[in-house]
């Protein structure tokens with residue numbers, strides 16, 4: 402994911418340009434902080450005070466230069482128009498958030514409005530075309546059958562949330578002026594790994610795992626049944 406974001410940024414903007422990045426639903430700010438460390442000017446917006454506190458604490462431990470480049474806003478991703486001016490960002494990330502938003506179109510339109518011309522929109526969503534995979538591979542046949550004709554699912558936290566279909570999002574992105582330019586599958590082979598699964602100890606094993614995932618995420622038909630989709634739109 403991070404590699405795909407960096408690759409898209411490198412393809413679109415001159416090397417060394419300090420980009421204005423908005424991370425919507427930044428959680429504890431892992432991506433936001435990573436991009437601030439890379440020299441960009443990052444604003445993270447998050448609605449959960451507990452996560453804001455974690456992000457602030459992590460930021461406080463950074464050198465002054467990085468602290469000065471990152472801003473944390475407590476708020477709802479659906480209200481970007483309240484907090485920021487249209488066209489004021491080069492990159493907008495919205496990773497792992499759409500699952501929690503019942504009507505995503507308005508949020509997405511708001512995100513597209515935040516982008517300057519040529520700006521890059523990065524979405525990470527649950528793949529609504531492959532919801533039966535997790536249950537099916539786990540041998541839960543009733544769950545697999547129930548998952549074919551819906552985009553609703555229960556996540557690992559036990560929350561009832563929703564997935565997005567590639568075709569639907571492709572149409573939406575076209576309609577809001579940030580057409581799809583690239584997409585990847587994320588977690589093709591590793592979706593069934595437990596949250597507390599042990600990361601391979603040897604560097605070679607970890608690199609092989611990441612390389613296999615990366616390759617599958619860019620290759621049909623594997624990417625089509627990934628647990629998550631990474632969609633990249635570009636503001637026209």
Ligand SMILES: C[S@@+](CC[C@H](N)C(=O)[O-])C[C@H]1O[C@@H](n2cnc3c(N)ncnc32)[C@H](O)[C@@H]1O
Pocket residue numbers: 425426427428429431432446447448449452476477478479495496497498501502
């Ligand atoms: C699965 S986490 C992803 C965090 C981070 N983007 C990442 O990729 O690691 C989803 C985050 O989105 C936040 N979120 C969900 N709906 C939101 C909304 N409408 N506005 C702002 N944040 C939201 C949640 O509080 C949570 O921190």
